[in-house]
Amino acid sequence: MIRIKGLKKQFAGAxxxxxxxxxxxxPEGELCVLIGLSGCGKTTTLRMINRMIxxxxxxxxxxxxDISRQDPVELRRHIGYVxxxxxxxxxxxxxxxxATVPKLLGWKPARIQNRIDELLSLVGLEPAxxxxxxxxxxxxxxxxxxxxxxxxxxxPPVMLMDEPFGAIDxxxxxxxxDEFLNILRKLKKTIVLVTHDIDEALKMGDRIAIxxxxxxxxxxxxxxxxxxxxxxxxxxxxxxGRSLKRLSLLCANDVCISGPxxxxxxxxxxxxxxxxxxxxxxxxxxxxxxxxxxxxxVIGHITMETLQARLARRESND
Amino acid sequence: xxxxxxxxxxxxxxxxxxxxxxxxxxxxxxxALILAALVAIPVGIWLALTGRYVxxxxxxxxxxxxxxxxxxxxxxxxxxxxxxxPSLLALSLLAVPPILINTYVGFTGxxxxxxDAARGIGLREAQITMQVRLPLAxxxxxxxxxxxxxxxxxxxxxxxxxxxxxxxxxxxSGVAMMTIPMLLVGAIPATxxxxxxxxxxxxxxxxxxxxxxxxx
Numbered sequence: 249m250i251r252i253k254g255l256k257k258q259f260a261g262a263x264x265x266x267x268x269x270x271x272x273x274x275p276e277g278e279l280c281v282l283i284g285l286s287g288c289g290k291t292t293t294l295r296m297i298n299r300m301i302x303x304x305x306x307x308x309x310x311x312x313x314d315i316s317r318q319d320p321v322e323l324r325r326h327i328g329y330v331x332x333x334x335x336x337x338x339x340x341x342x343x344x345x346x347a348t349v350p351k352l353l354g355w356k357p358a359r360i361q362n363r364i365d366e367l368l369s370l371v372g373l374e375p376a377x378x379x380x381x382x383x384x385x386x387x388x389x390x391x392x393x394x395x396x397x398x399x400x401x402x403x404p405p406v407m408l409m410d411e412p413f414g415a416i417d418x419x420x421x422x423x424x425x426d427e428f429l430n431i432l433r434k435l436k437k438t439i440v441l442v443t444h445d446i447d448e449a450l451k452m453g454d455r456i457a458i459x460x461x462x463x464x465x466x467x468x469x470x471x472x473x474x475x476x477x478x479x480x481x482x483x484x485x486x487x488x489g490r491s492l493k494r495l496s497l498l499c500a501n502d503v504c505i506s507g508p509x510x511x512x513x514x515x516x517x518x519x520x521x522x523x524x525x526x527x528x529x530x531x532x533x534x535x536x537x538x539x540x541x542x543x544x545x546v547i548g549h550i551t552m553e554t555l556q557a558r559l560a561r562r563e564s565n566d
Numbered sequence: 567x568x569x570x571x572x573x574x575x576x577x578x579x580x581x582x583x584x585x586x587x588x589x590x591x592x593x594x595x596x597x598a599l600i601l602a603a604l605v606a607i608p609v610g611i612w613l614a615l616t617g618r619y620v621x622x623x624x625x626x627x628x629x630x631x632x633x634x635x636x637x638x639x640x641x642x643x644x645x646x647x648x649x650x651x652p653s654l655l656a657l658s659l660l661a662v663p664p665i666l667i668n669t670y671v672g673f674t675g676x677x678x679x680x681x682d683a684a685r686g687i688g689l690r691e692a693q694i695t696m697q698v699r700l701p702l703a704x705x706x707x708x709x710x711x712x713x714x715x716x717x718x719x720x721x722x723x724x725x726x727x728x729x730x731x732x733x734x735x736x737x738x739s740g741v742a743m744m745t746i747p748m749l750l751v752g753a754i755p756a757t758x759x760x761x762x763x764x765x766x767x768x769x770x771x772x773x774x775x776x777x778x779x780x781x782x
Contacts, residue, residue: 321689322688324687325688333679337778338702339779341778
Protein backbone atom coordinates (compact mmCIF):
# COMPACT_ATOMS: atom_id res chain seq x y z
CA MET A 249 0.00 0.00 0.00
CA ILE A 250 2.80 2.34 0.96
CA ARG A 251 6.23 1.53 -0.41
CA ILE A 252 9.27 3.57 0.57
CA LYS A 253 12.58 2.88 -1.10
CA GLY A 254 15.95 4.59 -0.63
CA LEU A 255 14.33 7.71 0.81
CA LYS A 256 16.70 10.58 1.55
CA LYS A 257 16.26 14.07 2.98
CA GLN A 258 18.79 16.58 4.16
CA PHE A 259 17.61 20.01 5.25
CA ALA A 260 19.53 23.07 4.10
CA GLY A 261 22.25 23.90 6.62
CA ALA A 262 22.05 20.52 8.40
CA UNK A 263 25.24 18.55 8.90
CA UNK A 264 23.83 15.20 7.88
CA UNK A 265 20.65 13.84 6.34
CA UNK A 266 17.69 13.47 8.69
CA UNK A 267 16.37 10.60 6.58
CA UNK A 268 19.12 8.47 5.07
CA UNK A 269 18.35 5.69 2.64
CA UNK A 270 15.19 4.57 4.40
CA UNK A 271 13.23 1.54 3.17
CA UNK A 272 9.81 0.54 4.48
CA UNK A 273 6.84 -1.36 3.08
CA UNK A 274 3.47 -1.00 4.72
CA PRO A 275 0.83 -3.46 3.51
CA GLU A 276 -2.80 -2.48 3.06
CA GLY A 277 -4.81 -2.23 6.27
CA GLU A 278 -1.77 -2.18 8.54
CA LEU A 279 -1.17 0.28 11.33
CA CYS A 280 2.56 0.90 11.23
CA VAL A 281 4.15 2.94 14.01
CA LEU A 282 7.29 4.98 13.39
CA ILE A 283 9.19 5.51 16.61
CA GLY A 284 12.60 6.74 17.63
CA LEU A 285 14.44 9.48 19.47
CA SER A 286 13.96 13.11 18.46
CA GLY A 287 15.75 13.82 15.23
CA CYS A 288 15.57 10.21 14.06
CA GLY A 289 13.58 11.24 10.99
CA LYS A 290 10.18 9.80 11.91
CA THR A 291 8.13 12.96 11.40
CA THR A 292 10.13 13.94 8.29
CA THR A 293 9.42 10.50 6.81
CA LEU A 294 5.71 10.83 7.58
CA ARG A 295 5.54 14.30 6.05
CA MET A 296 7.28 13.13 2.89
CA ILE A 297 4.44 10.63 2.30
CA ASN A 298 1.97 13.47 1.62
CA ARG A 299 4.68 15.74 0.21
CA MET A 300 4.45 18.29 3.00
CA ILE A 301 8.21 17.84 2.77
CA UNK A 302 9.78 17.01 -0.59
CA UNK A 303 12.23 14.12 -0.60
CA UNK A 304 15.72 14.70 -2.00
CA UNK A 305 15.79 11.26 -3.57
CA UNK A 306 14.20 7.86 -3.30
CA UNK A 307 10.78 6.52 -4.13
CA UNK A 308 7.46 6.64 -2.31
CA UNK A 309 4.47 4.81 -3.73
CA UNK A 310 0.99 5.10 -2.29
CA UNK A 311 -1.55 2.65 -3.74
CA UNK A 312 1.13 1.64 -6.28
CA UNK A 313 1.43 5.19 -7.64
CA ASP A 314 4.63 7.20 -7.45
CA ILE A 315 3.67 10.26 -5.42
CA SER A 316 6.32 12.45 -7.04
CA ARG A 317 4.30 12.28 -10.28
CA GLN A 318 1.08 13.48 -8.64
CA ASP A 319 -0.12 16.97 -7.86
CA PRO A 320 0.74 17.31 -4.16
CA VAL A 321 -2.57 18.99 -3.35
CA GLU A 322 -4.61 16.26 -5.08
CA LEU A 323 -2.48 13.65 -3.31
CA ARG A 324 -3.17 15.19 0.11
CA ARG A 325 -6.92 15.22 -0.48
CA HIS A 326 -6.78 11.43 -0.61
CA ILE A 327 -4.57 10.94 2.43
CA GLY A 328 -5.92 11.64 5.93
CA TYR A 329 -3.71 13.94 7.98
CA VAL A 330 -3.83 14.24 11.77
CA UNK A 331 -1.34 16.29 13.81
CA UNK A 332 -0.66 16.67 17.50
CA UNK A 333 -2.03 20.22 17.72
CA UNK A 334 -5.07 19.20 15.63
CA UNK A 335 -5.12 22.50 13.71
CA UNK A 336 -8.89 22.92 13.46
CA UNK A 337 -10.06 26.14 11.82
CA UNK A 338 -11.03 28.26 14.86
CA UNK A 339 -13.46 30.47 12.92
CA UNK A 340 -15.50 27.57 11.57
CA UNK A 341 -18.14 25.37 13.17
CA UNK A 342 -17.19 21.76 13.84
CA UNK A 343 -19.44 20.74 10.93
CA UNK A 344 -17.63 23.05 8.49
CA UNK A 345 -14.26 21.84 9.72
CA UNK A 346 -15.25 18.26 8.95
CA ALA A 347 -16.76 19.28 5.59
CA THR A 348 -13.51 20.83 4.33
CA VAL A 349 -12.19 18.03 2.13
CA PRO A 350 -15.59 16.81 0.81
CA LYS A 351 -16.27 20.42 -0.26
CA LEU A 352 -12.88 20.59 -1.99
CA LEU A 353 -13.76 17.37 -3.79
CA GLY A 354 -17.07 18.85 -4.90
CA TRP A 355 -19.48 16.57 -3.05
CA LYS A 356 -23.19 17.45 -3.11
CA PRO A 357 -24.37 19.37 -0.01
CA ALA A 358 -26.78 16.66 1.14
CA ARG A 359 -24.05 14.03 0.96
CA ILE A 360 -21.71 16.27 2.95
CA GLN A 361 -24.32 16.85 5.66
CA ASN A 362 -24.94 13.11 6.04
CA ARG A 363 -21.22 12.47 6.17
CA ILE A 364 -20.74 15.04 8.95
CA ASP A 365 -23.37 13.33 11.13
CA GLU A 366 -21.98 9.91 10.37
CA LEU A 367 -18.44 10.94 11.32
CA LEU A 368 -19.40 12.78 14.48
CA SER A 369 -21.25 9.68 15.69
CA LEU A 370 -18.29 7.53 14.70
CA VAL A 371 -15.87 9.53 16.86
CA GLY A 372 -18.31 9.60 19.76
CA LEU A 373 -19.66 13.14 19.55
CA GLU A 374 -23.45 13.60 19.41
CA PRO A 375 -24.03 15.37 16.05
CA ALA A 376 -26.95 17.54 17.18
CA UNK A 377 -24.94 18.76 20.13
CA UNK A 378 -21.57 19.38 18.47
CA UNK A 379 -22.27 20.33 14.85
CA UNK A 380 -22.57 24.03 15.53
CA UNK A 381 -19.93 24.44 18.18
CA UNK A 382 -16.62 26.16 17.64
CA UNK A 383 -13.29 24.42 18.27
CA UNK A 384 -12.51 26.57 21.32
CA UNK A 385 -15.70 25.28 22.98
CA UNK A 386 -14.32 21.72 22.95
CA UNK A 387 -11.83 19.96 25.23
CA UNK A 388 -8.46 18.82 23.85
CA UNK A 389 -9.67 15.25 23.49
CA UNK A 390 -12.88 16.31 21.74
CA UNK A 391 -10.88 18.49 19.36
CA UNK A 392 -8.72 15.55 18.36
CA UNK A 393 -11.88 13.49 17.77
CA UNK A 394 -12.96 16.21 15.35
CA UNK A 395 -9.45 16.24 13.88
CA UNK A 396 -9.74 12.53 13.12
CA UNK A 397 -13.29 13.00 11.76
CA UNK A 398 -11.99 15.72 9.44
CA UNK A 399 -9.15 13.47 8.27
CA UNK A 400 -11.60 10.60 7.61
CA UNK A 401 -14.19 12.80 5.88
CA UNK A 402 -13.50 11.82 2.28
CA UNK A 403 -12.79 8.21 3.28
CA PRO A 404 -9.09 8.20 2.33
CA PRO A 405 -7.47 4.75 2.18
CA VAL A 406 -4.36 6.05 3.96
CA MET A 407 -4.04 8.03 7.19
CA LEU A 408 -0.95 9.82 8.47
CA MET A 409 -0.98 10.58 12.18
CA ASP A 410 1.78 12.64 13.80
CA GLU A 411 1.67 12.17 17.58
CA PRO A 412 -2.13 12.38 17.61
CA PHE A 413 -2.33 11.80 21.38
CA GLY A 414 0.68 13.93 22.33
CA ALA A 415 -1.34 16.88 23.61
CA ILE A 416 -4.00 14.84 25.45
CA ASP A 417 -3.83 14.32 29.22
CA UNK A 418 -2.78 10.78 30.27
CA UNK A 419 -6.21 9.59 31.42
CA UNK A 420 -8.08 10.65 28.29
CA UNK A 421 -5.17 9.53 26.14
CA UNK A 422 -5.66 5.86 27.03
CA UNK A 423 -9.41 6.04 26.26
CA UNK A 424 -8.81 7.86 23.01
CA UNK A 425 -6.16 5.33 21.94
CA ASP A 426 -8.61 2.50 22.56
CA GLU A 427 -11.42 4.23 20.71
CA PHE A 428 -9.35 5.29 17.71
CA LEU A 429 -7.84 1.82 17.49
CA ASN A 430 -11.35 0.36 17.29
CA ILE A 431 -12.54 2.87 14.72
CA LEU A 432 -9.47 2.57 12.51
CA ARG A 433 -9.50 -1.24 12.64
CA LYS A 434 -13.15 -1.28 11.67
CA LEU A 435 -12.45 1.02 8.71
CA LYS A 436 -9.41 -1.06 7.63
CA LYS A 437 -7.31 2.02 6.90
CA THR A 438 -3.61 1.85 6.18
CA ILE A 439 -2.09 4.03 8.86
CA VAL A 440 1.32 5.49 9.56
CA LEU A 441 1.50 6.76 13.13
CA VAL A 442 4.43 8.66 14.59
CA THR A 443 5.00 8.61 18.33
CA HIS A 444 7.82 8.75 20.84
CA ASP A 445 5.84 6.76 23.42
CA ILE A 446 6.87 3.09 23.29
CA ASP A 447 3.81 1.94 25.24
CA GLU A 448 1.56 3.67 22.73
CA ALA A 449 3.51 2.03 19.91
CA LEU A 450 3.22 -1.44 21.44
CA LYS A 451 -0.47 -0.95 22.03
CA MET A 452 -1.47 0.55 18.68
CA GLY A 453 0.92 -0.91 16.14
CA ASP A 454 0.44 -3.99 13.98
CA ARG A 455 4.10 -3.43 13.29
CA ILE A 456 6.59 -1.00 14.75
CA ALA A 457 9.48 0.51 12.83
CA ILE A 458 12.28 1.69 15.10
CA UNK A 459 14.17 4.53 13.44
CA UNK A 460 17.61 5.83 14.24
CA UNK A 461 19.71 8.33 12.32
CA UNK A 462 17.32 8.29 9.40
CA UNK A 463 17.22 4.52 8.92
CA UNK A 464 14.89 1.73 9.98
CA UNK A 465 16.76 -0.38 12.54
CA UNK A 466 14.06 -2.98 12.94
CA UNK A 467 10.50 -3.37 11.83
CA UNK A 468 8.44 -6.08 13.47
CA UNK A 469 5.24 -6.88 15.32
CA UNK A 470 5.20 -5.76 18.97
CA UNK A 471 5.51 -9.35 20.18
CA UNK A 472 8.42 -10.11 17.87
CA UNK A 473 10.13 -6.84 18.73
CA UNK A 474 9.91 -7.50 22.47
CA UNK A 475 11.00 -11.09 22.02
CA UNK A 476 13.91 -10.47 19.67
CA UNK A 477 15.23 -6.93 19.53
CA UNK A 478 18.01 -7.00 16.91
CA UNK A 479 20.48 -4.96 18.90
CA UNK A 480 21.21 -3.16 22.16
CA UNK A 481 19.76 0.11 20.90
CA UNK A 482 16.38 -1.45 20.14
CA UNK A 483 16.43 -3.37 23.41
CA UNK A 484 17.18 -0.27 25.45
CA UNK A 485 14.51 1.63 23.54
CA UNK A 486 11.95 -0.99 24.48
CA UNK A 487 12.94 -0.59 28.12
CA UNK A 488 12.93 -2.98 31.03
CA GLY A 489 10.43 -5.74 31.58
CA ARG A 490 10.04 -6.81 27.97
CA SER A 491 8.41 -10.09 29.02
CA LEU A 492 5.86 -8.22 31.08
CA LYS A 493 5.16 -5.95 28.12
CA ARG A 494 4.66 -8.97 25.90
CA LEU A 495 2.21 -10.40 28.40
CA SER A 496 0.26 -7.15 28.44
CA LEU A 497 -0.22 -7.48 24.68
CA LEU A 498 -1.93 -10.86 25.15
CA CYS A 499 -5.35 -11.79 26.56
CA ALA A 500 -5.89 -14.49 29.13
CA ASN A 501 -7.84 -16.12 26.33
CA ASP A 502 -4.70 -16.25 24.12
CA VAL A 503 -2.61 -18.07 26.70
CA CYS A 504 -5.12 -20.35 28.39
CA ILE A 505 -5.07 -24.08 27.80
CA SER A 506 -8.18 -26.21 27.78
CA GLY A 507 -9.23 -28.31 30.70
CA PRO A 508 -10.88 -27.26 33.97
CA UNK A 509 -8.79 -25.66 36.72
CA UNK A 510 -8.22 -27.46 39.99
CA UNK A 511 -10.82 -26.84 42.65
CA UNK A 512 -10.51 -23.57 44.54
CA UNK A 513 -8.55 -21.73 41.81
CA UNK A 514 -9.14 -18.00 41.40
CA UNK A 515 -10.92 -17.03 38.19
CA UNK A 516 -9.90 -14.50 35.57
CA UNK A 517 -11.99 -13.07 32.70
CA UNK A 518 -10.91 -14.22 29.24
CA UNK A 519 -10.44 -10.62 28.00
CA UNK A 520 -8.12 -9.60 30.86
CA UNK A 521 -4.48 -9.29 29.91
CA UNK A 522 -2.02 -12.13 30.43
CA UNK A 523 -0.04 -9.72 32.57
CA UNK A 524 -2.98 -9.48 34.95
CA UNK A 525 -3.05 -13.28 35.01
CA UNK A 526 0.61 -13.36 36.04
CA UNK A 527 -0.03 -10.81 38.72
CA UNK A 528 -2.94 -12.86 40.09
CA UNK A 529 -0.84 -16.00 40.10
CA UNK A 530 1.87 -14.23 42.09
CA UNK A 531 -0.56 -12.64 44.53
CA UNK A 532 -2.83 -15.64 45.18
CA UNK A 533 0.04 -18.04 45.71
CA UNK A 534 -1.98 -20.74 43.95
CA UNK A 535 -0.58 -22.71 41.02
CA UNK A 536 -3.50 -22.22 38.67
CA UNK A 537 -6.07 -19.71 37.45
CA UNK A 538 -9.39 -20.59 35.89
CA UNK A 539 -10.39 -18.61 32.79
CA UNK A 540 -14.05 -17.75 32.23
CA UNK A 541 -15.71 -16.05 29.28
CA UNK A 542 -18.32 -13.31 29.23
CA UNK A 543 -21.13 -15.73 30.12
CA UNK A 544 -19.11 -17.03 33.09
CA UNK A 545 -18.46 -20.37 31.43
CA VAL A 546 -15.09 -21.86 32.37
CA ILE A 547 -13.05 -22.15 29.18
CA GLY A 548 -9.68 -23.30 30.49
CA HIS A 549 -6.84 -22.57 32.88
CA ILE A 550 -3.49 -20.80 33.15
CA THR A 551 -0.39 -21.77 35.09
CA MET A 552 3.04 -20.22 35.43
CA GLU A 553 4.32 -22.80 32.96
CA THR A 554 1.67 -21.82 30.41
CA LEU A 555 2.90 -18.23 30.53
CA GLN A 556 6.54 -19.22 30.25
CA ALA A 557 5.79 -21.48 27.31
CA ARG A 558 3.92 -18.69 25.60
CA LEU A 559 6.82 -16.26 26.06
CA ALA A 560 9.21 -18.82 24.62
CA ARG A 561 7.23 -18.94 21.38
CA ARG A 562 8.32 -16.59 18.63
CA GLU A 563 5.17 -15.49 16.86
CA SER A 564 1.80 -14.80 18.31
CA ASN A 565 -0.90 -16.74 16.56
CA ASP A 566 -3.76 -14.38 17.25
CA UNK B 567 -22.43 81.12 27.65
CA UNK B 568 -21.97 84.05 25.34
CA UNK B 569 -19.17 82.13 23.65
CA UNK B 570 -21.54 79.28 22.88
CA UNK B 571 -24.14 81.69 21.47
CA UNK B 572 -21.52 83.40 19.36
CA UNK B 573 -20.35 80.03 18.08
CA UNK B 574 -23.88 78.96 17.19
CA UNK B 575 -24.45 82.31 15.54
CA UNK B 576 -21.36 81.86 13.46
CA UNK B 577 -22.57 78.43 12.37
CA UNK B 578 -26.02 79.82 11.51
CA UNK B 579 -24.62 82.69 9.48
CA UNK B 580 -22.06 80.54 7.72
CA UNK B 581 -23.95 77.23 7.46
CA UNK B 582 -22.93 76.71 3.84
CA UNK B 583 -19.25 77.14 4.66
CA UNK B 584 -19.47 74.82 7.68
CA UNK B 585 -21.26 72.08 5.73
CA UNK B 586 -18.82 72.43 2.85
CA UNK B 587 -15.89 72.17 5.21
CA UNK B 588 -17.42 69.08 6.84
CA UNK B 589 -17.97 67.38 3.49
CA UNK B 590 -14.46 68.21 2.42
CA UNK B 591 -12.99 66.99 5.71
CA UNK B 592 -14.79 63.65 5.47
CA UNK B 593 -14.05 63.34 1.77
CA UNK B 594 -10.37 64.06 2.26
CA UNK B 595 -10.03 61.71 5.23
CA UNK B 596 -11.84 58.77 3.69
CA UNK B 597 -10.17 59.14 0.31
CA ALA B 598 -6.83 59.10 2.09
CA LEU B 599 -7.84 56.08 4.19
CA ILE B 600 -9.03 54.11 1.16
CA LEU B 601 -5.95 55.01 -0.85
CA ALA B 602 -3.70 53.96 2.03
CA ALA B 603 -5.63 50.70 2.53
CA LEU B 604 -5.38 49.87 -1.17
CA VAL B 605 -1.62 50.06 -0.90
CA ALA B 606 -0.93 48.90 2.66
CA ILE B 607 -3.19 45.82 2.82
CA PRO B 608 -1.82 44.07 -0.30
CA VAL B 609 1.75 44.98 0.64
CA GLY B 610 1.18 43.73 4.20
CA ILE B 611 -0.23 40.43 2.93
CA TRP B 612 2.62 40.06 0.47
CA LEU B 613 5.18 40.68 3.22
CA ALA B 614 3.51 38.15 5.50
CA LEU B 615 3.27 35.45 2.83
CA THR B 616 6.69 35.82 1.25
CA GLY B 617 8.68 37.00 4.25
CA ARG B 618 10.81 39.15 1.92
CA TYR B 619 12.04 42.67 2.72
CA VAL B 620 10.06 42.44 5.97
CA UNK B 621 12.59 44.17 8.20
CA UNK B 622 13.22 46.93 5.70
CA UNK B 623 9.59 47.76 5.07
CA UNK B 624 8.38 47.39 8.64
CA UNK B 625 11.22 49.64 9.79
CA UNK B 626 10.33 52.27 7.22
CA UNK B 627 6.71 52.05 8.37
CA UNK B 628 7.74 52.40 12.01
CA UNK B 629 9.83 55.46 11.23
CA UNK B 630 6.90 56.82 9.23
CA UNK B 631 4.75 56.37 12.30
CA UNK B 632 6.96 58.63 14.39
CA UNK B 633 7.04 61.51 11.90
CA UNK B 634 4.56 64.17 13.11
CA UNK B 635 1.49 64.68 10.93
CA UNK B 636 2.30 68.34 10.47
CA UNK B 637 5.79 67.47 9.26
CA UNK B 638 4.41 65.11 6.62
CA UNK B 639 2.06 67.84 5.38
CA UNK B 640 4.86 70.36 5.45
CA UNK B 641 7.08 68.04 3.44
CA UNK B 642 4.29 67.52 0.90
CA UNK B 643 4.03 71.20 0.06
CA UNK B 644 7.41 71.81 -1.61
CA UNK B 645 7.12 68.50 -3.47
CA UNK B 646 3.49 68.51 -4.49
CA UNK B 647 2.26 72.05 -4.04
CA UNK B 648 -0.95 73.00 -2.26
CA UNK B 649 -4.60 71.99 -2.46
CA UNK B 650 -6.64 68.80 -2.20
CA UNK B 651 -4.35 66.33 -3.99
CA PRO B 652 -1.17 67.08 -2.03
CA SER B 653 -3.21 66.91 1.20
CA LEU B 654 -4.71 63.61 0.12
CA LEU B 655 -1.32 62.08 -0.65
CA ALA B 656 0.23 63.35 2.57
CA LEU B 657 -2.62 62.00 4.67
CA SER B 658 -2.47 58.64 2.87
CA LEU B 659 1.17 58.44 3.77
CA LEU B 660 0.17 59.04 7.37
CA ALA B 661 -2.37 56.19 7.23
CA VAL B 662 -0.11 53.59 5.64
CA PRO B 663 2.05 52.53 8.65
CA PRO B 664 -0.69 51.38 11.05
CA ILE B 665 -2.58 49.53 8.31
CA LEU B 666 0.59 47.94 6.93
CA ILE B 667 1.93 46.82 10.29
CA ASN B 668 -1.40 45.46 11.49
CA THR B 669 -1.99 43.58 8.24
CA TYR B 670 1.45 42.03 8.47
CA VAL B 671 1.03 41.08 12.13
CA GLY B 672 -2.50 39.78 11.50
CA PHE B 673 -1.45 37.51 8.65
CA THR B 674 1.74 36.22 10.27
CA GLY B 675 -0.05 35.71 13.59
CA UNK B 676 -2.32 32.94 12.27
CA UNK B 677 -1.47 29.76 14.18
CA UNK B 678 1.16 27.73 12.30
CA UNK B 679 -0.52 24.40 13.14
CA UNK B 680 -3.79 25.60 11.64
CA UNK B 681 -1.96 26.44 8.41
CA ASP B 682 -0.08 23.12 8.51
CA ALA B 683 -3.36 21.21 8.89
CA ALA B 684 -4.99 23.24 6.11
CA ARG B 685 -2.14 22.44 3.74
CA GLY B 686 -1.97 18.82 4.91
CA ILE B 687 -5.62 18.07 4.15
CA GLY B 688 -5.31 19.54 0.67
CA LEU B 689 -6.10 23.25 0.51
CA ARG B 690 -4.22 25.16 -2.18
CA GLU B 691 -2.13 28.16 -1.12
CA ALA B 692 -4.73 30.64 -2.43
CA GLN B 693 -7.48 28.75 -0.57
CA ILE B 694 -5.44 28.83 2.64
CA THR B 695 -5.05 32.59 2.27
CA MET B 696 -8.69 33.29 1.48
CA GLN B 697 -10.42 30.73 3.70
CA VAL B 698 -8.08 30.52 6.69
CA ARG B 699 -5.63 33.42 6.92
CA LEU B 700 -7.95 36.21 5.80
CA PRO B 701 -10.85 35.63 8.22
CA LEU B 702 -8.45 35.11 11.11
CA ALA B 703 -6.35 38.20 10.28
CA UNK B 704 -9.28 40.49 9.52
CA UNK B 705 -9.85 41.77 13.09
CA UNK B 706 -6.21 42.84 13.26
CA UNK B 707 -6.41 44.55 9.85
CA UNK B 708 -9.49 46.41 11.03
CA UNK B 709 -7.74 47.54 14.19
CA UNK B 710 -5.11 49.08 11.92
CA UNK B 711 -7.77 50.79 9.79
CA UNK B 712 -9.33 52.18 12.96
CA UNK B 713 -6.06 53.67 14.18
CA UNK B 714 -5.36 55.05 10.72
CA UNK B 715 -8.87 56.55 10.39
CA UNK B 716 -8.56 58.49 13.63
CA UNK B 717 -5.06 59.64 12.72
CA UNK B 718 -6.20 60.80 9.32
CA UNK B 719 -9.18 62.72 10.64
CA UNK B 720 -6.96 64.48 13.17
CA UNK B 721 -4.28 64.97 10.53
CA UNK B 722 -6.79 66.44 8.10
CA UNK B 723 -7.27 69.36 10.49
CA UNK B 724 -3.71 70.33 9.63
CA UNK B 725 -4.36 70.00 5.88
CA UNK B 726 -5.74 73.52 5.96
CA UNK B 727 -2.16 74.76 6.23
CA UNK B 728 -1.46 73.48 2.72
CA UNK B 729 -4.85 74.42 1.29
CA UNK B 730 -6.53 71.08 1.84
CA UNK B 731 -9.63 72.64 3.35
CA UNK B 732 -11.83 71.00 5.97
CA UNK B 733 -12.52 72.00 9.56
CA UNK B 734 -8.90 73.04 9.92
CA UNK B 735 -9.63 76.19 7.93
CA UNK B 736 -11.79 77.56 10.73
CA UNK B 737 -9.11 76.73 13.25
CA UNK B 738 -6.26 78.38 11.36
CA SER B 739 -8.39 81.45 10.54
CA GLY B 740 -9.74 81.54 14.09
CA VAL B 741 -6.25 81.50 15.52
CA ALA B 742 -4.99 84.09 13.04
CA MET B 743 -7.90 86.46 13.68
CA MET B 744 -8.11 85.67 17.39
CA THR B 745 -11.79 84.76 16.86
CA ILE B 746 -12.56 82.04 19.40
CA PRO B 747 -16.05 81.10 18.08
CA MET B 748 -14.61 80.49 14.64
CA LEU B 749 -11.85 78.37 16.14
CA LEU B 750 -14.43 76.27 18.01
CA VAL B 751 -16.44 75.75 14.82
CA GLY B 752 -13.38 73.96 13.50
CA ALA B 753 -12.27 72.19 16.66
CA ILE B 754 -15.53 70.78 18.01
CA PRO B 755 -16.87 69.07 14.83
CA ALA B 756 -13.41 67.67 14.09
CA THR B 757 -13.29 66.13 17.56
CA UNK B 758 -16.81 64.74 17.29
CA UNK B 759 -15.99 63.31 13.87
CA UNK B 760 -12.88 61.58 15.21
CA UNK B 761 -14.78 60.05 18.12
CA UNK B 762 -17.65 58.99 15.85
CA UNK B 763 -15.34 57.31 13.38
CA UNK B 764 -13.50 55.53 16.17
CA UNK B 765 -16.80 54.22 17.51
CA UNK B 766 -17.94 53.18 14.05
CA UNK B 767 -14.76 51.26 13.33
CA UNK B 768 -14.84 49.64 16.74
CA UNK B 769 -18.35 48.34 15.96
CA UNK B 770 -17.26 47.20 12.50
CA UNK B 771 -14.29 45.41 14.00
CA UNK B 772 -16.58 43.42 16.29
CA UNK B 773 -18.86 42.54 13.40
CA UNK B 774 -16.13 41.19 11.17
CA UNK B 775 -14.45 39.18 13.95
CA UNK B 776 -15.49 35.55 13.31
CA UNK B 777 -17.71 34.23 16.12
CA UNK B 778 -15.38 31.34 16.80
CA UNK B 779 -12.49 33.61 17.83
CA UNK B 780 -14.40 36.35 19.65
CA UNK B 781 -13.11 36.79 23.15
CA UNK B 782 -16.23 38.14 24.82
